[in-house]
Amino acid sequence: MASQARQRRSAPQAPSAESGAVETAAESGPSAGDRDGQLRDFYRDMLLVRRFEERAARAYTEALVGGYCHLNLGEEAAVVGLMSALRPTDYLFTNYREHGYAIMRGIDPKRVMAELYGRVDGVSKGWGGSMHMFDVTHRLLGGYGIVGGQLPLATGAALAIDYRGGDDVVMCTLGDGTAAIGAFHESLNIAALWHLPVVFVIINNGLGMGTTVAKSSAEPDLYKRGAAYRMESARVDGFDPVAVRDAAAKAVESARAGHPYLLEVVTERLRGHSVVDPAKYRTAEEVERLAHEDPIQLFGAKLTANGVLDPDAIADIEKEVAGVVTAAADFAASSPQPDVSTLFDYTYATPVPNDSRRLPGEPLFEPLPFPGAAVAGASAGGNA
Amino acid sequence: MTIMTYRQALHDTLRAEMLRDESVLLLGEEIGVFEGSYKITAGLLKEFGEKRVRDTPIAEEGFAGAAIGAAMLGLRPVVEMMTINFSMLALDQIINHAAKIYGMFGGQASVPLVIRTPGGGGQQLGATHSQNIELFYAFVPGLKVVAPSNPADAKALLLAAIRDNDPVLFLENLALYNTKGEVPEGDEPAEIGRALVTRPGKDLTLIGYSRMAHVAAEVAASLAESDGLDIEVVDLRSLRPLDRETIVSSVKKTHAAVVVEDDWLTYGIGAEVAASISDGAFDYLDAPVRRVAMAEVPLPYSKPLETAALPSHDDVIAAIRQTLAAVGHRTARPLATAALGVPQS
Numbered sequence: 001m002a003s004q005a006r007q008r009r010s011a012p013q014a015p016s017a018e019s020g021a022v023e024t025a026a027e028s029g030p031s032a033g034d035r036d037g038q039l040r041d042f043y044r045d046m047l048l049v050r051r052f053e054e055r056a057a058r059a060y061t062e063a064l065v066g067g068y069c070h071l072n073l074g075e076e077a078a079v080v081g082l083m084s085a086l087r088p089t090d091y092l093f094t095n096y097r098e099h100g101y102a103i104m105r106g107i108d109p110k111r112v113m114a115e116l117y118g119r120v121d122g123v124s125k126g127w128g129g130s131m132h133m134f135d136v137t138h139r140l141l142g143g144y145g146i147v148g149g150q151l152p153l154a155t156g157a158a159l160a161i162d163y164r165g166g167d168d169v170v171m172c173t174l175g176d177g178t179a180a181i182g183a184f185h186e187s188l189n190i191a192a193l194w195h196l197p198v199v200f201v202i203i204n205n206g207l208g209m210g211t212t213v214a215k216s217s218a219e220p221d222l223y224k225r226g227a228a229y230r231m232e233s234a235r236v237d238g239f240d241p242v243a244v245r246d247a248a249a250k251a252v253e254s255a256r257a258g259h260p261y262l263l264e265v266v267t268e269r270l271r272g273h274s275v276v277d278p279a280k281y282r283t284a285e286e287v288e289r290l291a292h293e294d295p296i297q298l299f300g301a302k303l304t305a306n307g308v309l310d311p312d313a314i315a316d317i318e319k320e321v322a323g324v325v326t327a328a329a330d331f332a333a334s335s336p337q338p339d340v341s342t343l344f345d346y347t348y349a350t351p352v353p354n355d356s357r358r359l360p361g362e363p364l365f366e367p368l369p370f371p372g373a374a375v376a377g378a379s380a381g382g383n384a
Numbered sequence: 385m386t387i388m389t390y391r392q393a394l395h396d397t398l399r400a401e402m403l404r405d406e407s408v409l410l411l412g413e414e415i416g417v418f419e420g421s422y423k424i425t426a427g428l429l430k431e432f433g434e435k436r437v438r439d440t441p442i443a444e445e446g447f448a449g450a451a452i453g454a455a456m457l458g459l460r461p462v463v464e465m466m467t468i469n470f471s472m473l474a475l476d477q478i479i480n481h482a483a484k485i486y487g488m489f490g491g492q493a494s495v496p497l498v499i500r501t502p503g504g505g506g507q508q509l510g511a512t513h514s515q516n517i518e519l520f521y522a523f524v525p526g527l528k529v530v531a532p533s534n535p536a537d538a539k540a541l542l543l544a545a546i547r548d549n550d551p552v553l554f555l556e557n558l559a560l561y562n563t564k565g566e567v568p569e570g571d572e573p574a575e576i577g578r579a580l581v582t583r584p585g586k587d588l589t590l591i592g593y594s595r596m597a598h599v600a601a602e603v604a605a606s607l608a609e610s611d612g613l614d615i616e617v618v619d620l621r622s623l624r625p626l627d628r629e630t631i632v633s634s635v636k637k638t639h640a641a642v643v644v645e646d647d648w649l650t651y652g653i654g655a656e657v658a659a660s661i662s663d664g665a666f667d668y669l670d671a672p673v674r675r676v677a678m679a680e681v682p683l684p685y686s687k688p689l690e691t692a693a694l695p696s697h698d699d700v701i702a703a704i705r706q707t708l709a710a711v712g713h714r715t716a717r718p719l720a721t722a723a724l725g726v727p728q729s
Contacts, residue, residue: 093453125490134489141456142489146480152449153481159450160457163409163435183476186446193441346487347525349494349549352577354625356525364628365664 046076049100072100074270081244093154096131110331119335148181158196177208205269226262238267393535412464444473465501482551483526511682516647522623533597540574579627585616593620632664649677671710
């Protein structure tokens with residue numbers, strides 16, 4: 001099992017015949033200094049996602065966060081690499097495992113944490129929670145809790161861009177399990193037929209809840225599904241943020257030219273499906289392997305070996321990131337709960353008559369005066 | 385005023401809105417080259433081109449969702465679902481997404497989307513192609529559901545739906561497409577969320593929507609002629625929001641109500657209307673609220689079986705007579721004799 005999983009990620013990264021050579025970490029940055037700075041930024045961002053998620057898990061166990069809570073632990077390199085390939089004006093649609101994406105789109109971690117806490121300063125004003133982050137300014141268009149729901153929406157956003165002749169791109173991430181759902185196939189087909197500027201990214205962490213890719217996909221090389229729609233596709237090592245960034249940049253460039261793209265990022269989920277899942281379906285060997293396979297440690301070691309980082313620099317980054325996360329948690333805890341008077345504020349964007357604003361215990365109509373009053377003289381209340 | 389069919393009113397309104405607003409585009413199966421299964425979009429591909437009149441693959445979830453996503457970025461897509469039965473393939477996108485996006489993200493993005501779709505039986509299309517499942521959508525806050533019964537409302541409600549910033553399920557009906565009526569000039573939209581008293585009366589309130597509002601108007605006219613009955617007709621027009629105020633005000637005046645609907649009775653739209661009357665006009669009622677609805681079977685292909693299952697004019701008339709008999713029994717109001725078939729004056 002362990003060797004299988006390791007092989008999964010380190011399998012030849014190269015792609016289908018139609019997509020050309022494997023992406024490598026070679027060609028970024030104009031100068032060595034810039035490049036080193038970017039590598040340090042990647043490390044810092046990955047660590048921020050890691051520490052943020054650990055803090056979110058703690059807050060969940062402290063009952064400060066409710067509902068479901070799915071973490072990006074193990075997927076930090078994928079998150080950071082993908083988001084660095086987008087322009088600020090590009091759009092992101094993602095699923096319910098999206099805290100890291102929200103932060104890497106540039107949303108203040110304070111507002112992301114406040115959403116987890118369900119507070120008014122949260123990105124979705126406390127209406128969405130962990131699974132439904134949204135920020136129109138940073139063009140994160142959700143955060144969707146229904147598996148596969150974001151794919152048709154992302155396709156439509158790309159349609160709107162194309163309709164208006166814009167040159168922004170939509171990136172749409174999804175899990176490996178989502179490659180089996182109908183919306184995946186309908187969306188890829190439509191995107192390819194209409195030449196829409198959209199990149200579909202499968203975050204293949206090997207598990208849909210507790211079900212392996214091998215058990216859910218007749219073609220476990222998920223990127224190959226692009227061939228059914230004559231869509232260029234590739235697979236990349238999701239533990240290497242630079243490789244992910246480069247592969248994503250190529251995909252985004254293709255989409256911007258009207259050729260939608262399917263990218264598979266092979267990564268690991270270091271913990272359970274959600275905070276409360278002990279992942280008992282994993283073998284002891286797999287658990288042992290994952291204990292020694294951590295994208296942040298691996299990337300940190302690589303940068304240290306290359307002289308880009310040293311222990312002091314790593315300690316400084318840890319300190320800086322810890323401060324950001326603590327500030328986020330403090331901010332979230334002090335942000336107010338939404339007022340019940342706002343309960344009916346977001347049912348409709350265009351107000352219409354007779355929209356119900358009734359709390360559960362309230363009657364539809366004011367009760368008639370009783371007993372005694374003449375029926376004909378009684379007045380009924382509004383349709384409140 | 386021009387006399388035209390319900391179909392023509394829809395076509396002309398779509399065309400006018402596309403001319404008025406560049407952000408309006410049409411998506412659906414067979415709406416372009418084939419000109420629509422029911423020819424509502426005839427000629428529009430030729431006039432506006434493939435960019436604005438998009439034939440989609442047979443992928444209801446995919447194209448409904450794409451329309452929602454495009455609406456989130458400010459376009460105003462009008463989707464044609466070939467029949468409401470097929471909209472069930474897109475339930476996840478309509479109910480879990482279109483209806484939720486405005487609220488779930490704290491009002492940051494709205495979904496100005498219209499889904500036009502016909503319901504209705506009576507065409508011998510069998511069990512899967514003859515359903516009236518607008519209730520699925522009317523049940524869900526975040527959606528608006530409108531159901532015009534005549535060409536004038538087809539125009540006014542479609543104008544309102546396209547200009548509204550929320551997702552609107554626009555219910556058409558196979559049996560109404562060829563019906564004719566007067567349609568006003570101009571482009572005055574209706575107000576979504578308002579029922580209309582389409583015929584004032586004092587003896588009984590007859591409530592319906594879509595095809596059954598049309599039937600209700602015909603029944604009321606025929607009973608006025610044959611029995612001298614003065615029946616008030618309420619056309620709901622909007623199923624969500626539901627205009628309970630208009631319903632209850634009418635029943636307070638007439639003291640009796642019959643609800644007519646093409647969907648199934650149990651848990652149907654009529655059940656909600658009857659419950660609303662109980663809430664708002666209980667002490668005014670002189671007889672139980674009666675519902676006339678489709679027989680609770682998968683609709684058969686066989687013509688005599690299908691006809692028996694669908695609510696007819698005679699079914700509505702019988703329910704009215706029985707209700708008025710009950711009123712007479714309780715109140716000795718003179719109209720009861722009329723309702724039992726004795727000519728008045």
